[in-house]
Amino acid sequence: MGVRLQTEYEVDWLVAGSGAAGMTGAVVAHQLGGAVLVVEKEPRYGGTTCKSGGVIWIPGNHRQAEFGIGDSAEEGWQYLKGLIGESVSEPxxxxxxxxxxxxxAFMMAHSHVDYSPLPTYMDYYEEVDGYKSGGRSMDPGFFSLRRLGDEADFIRDDFHGLLKFNVTVPEGRCLGDMNAAAYWLGFRLLLRYWLDLPSRLRGKTDQRATLGPALVARLRRSLLDRDIPLWLNTPIRELLVEGDRVTGAIVERDGIPCRITARKGVLLATGGFSKNTAMRQQYQQAPIGAEWTAAATGATGDGITLGLSLGADLDFMGSAWWSPTYRMPDGRVLALIAGKAYPGSVLINRQGLRFTNEAQPYEDVVKDQYASELRGEGAIPCYLLFDATYRQNYPVGHIKPGKFTSDASLPEELFSSGLLTRADTLPALAEALGIDAVALEATINRFNANARVGKDPDFGRGDSEHDRYYADPKIQPNPCLGPLETGPYYAMRCEAGDLDTKGGLLCDEFGRVLHESGKEITGLYAAGNTSAAVMGDTYPGAGATIGSAMTFAYIAARHAFGHDGVSNE
Known part of the structure; x- marks a missing residue:
């Protein structure tokens, strides 16, 4: 006879989701003495966090003083309040x-999480009081996947960088300068990659994880150290309620229903609904769908649906962490973060017009894309245009500069799929794209004239610190601006994409899910993109999404275990 699997379990804290929010909430609850279980519906852990840069945005963090950066929680509040206004509750x-x-501070003391400030990575809106020119956005460093043992085989493996080897945020910024220091760094990183002979002989990817995968690996190692179980292939099917309190959930573990009693509560951290076409079309502006998002496949709104089944309130369902994206011939969707700011490029709609400051925060680029679309200009999709000088010197998305990878070396599918279009002249490029050639030439001529003097009177490109961060400091007087004047010319198709959705379950200052009546649903908490974003319809700085996910998972766990106040631990 076979062994009958156990189908009933009791824990203190049940967590749904294995991204930054879920695993943070698990570590905190365990540190407070709780028995914890993490369930993940996907066959791999890490969620959308594993596809991200792993950066967190933390005002007044304890490491800023090491870098000579002055900041405080009050200044962070001032900046957030000035940017977000009344759209999010003050508490x-x-x-x-x-x-x-x-x-x-708690996670760095009690887990493998280890963040360093990025002194030159500024907040996104320098005109808002409380702005800082660096130090709030923080990099997770690197972490060896070997430290995970066999669990390394189950981390999400769909993060795709530009290079064979992985790089941290500071390393990526250095490489982008393409000077002597950059080439020396690249040589050392590549040498380290090839000298890892065991991994190369076994066909493994770089075992030095960085960015989002590094954060996920650090959190997973922290769970392993604490013997916190993480069940893969285990979606939550139903929340259990006794009286007016959530007491656990029915999960399906490898196809077998299990009843989980959670004495302290349930944390929903399953991500947003980016991959749910029906929900996106119900709540968000057209044109919209699930095919342009860079989020993980599991972001189908499961936690939001569970909350709705109990009458939970929603907010910001029309919003997302917007970013232009591009779709690879194999179906992968990648965010276009940096390439749009290099000199010698513009974004144009299908009338051949510029419609945005290409170098501004990626969220605002997509908002401008939708505004252009609503004006009837055909901006979804739009195109990133660049010339041969740009192609030779700069990466665009995952495509290396021409000095390293010639056009002849690029996969033909990049062109046959429509992702890239190339022509010897601007009129020929316009014809290939179905754009009016006269309008396009007029747009480029005006842009070129302004670029030569380093000013963009139309959209102010290059005026802010943020604009110049991903630019080329060797180009003066404006590192963001350079003319497009050398053929052949190129166009990359760009969609109105996102990193994940922002809308979700409305929560209070303790991470408790709120009912439509305004009363909290006792025992039910949410964090990350399952919850309505504390950042509202804004994006204060790099890492705002993961920073808020981890923070409210931390707050929720402490509240559930009776630690409502500020921690001195």
């Missing part, structure tokens, strides 16, 4: 500003 917004640094 919830204050909770983030005041407790994000507390979360970070």
């Amino acid at each position: 919830r917004l204050r909770a983030y500003a005041q407790r994000a640094s507390e979360m970070l």
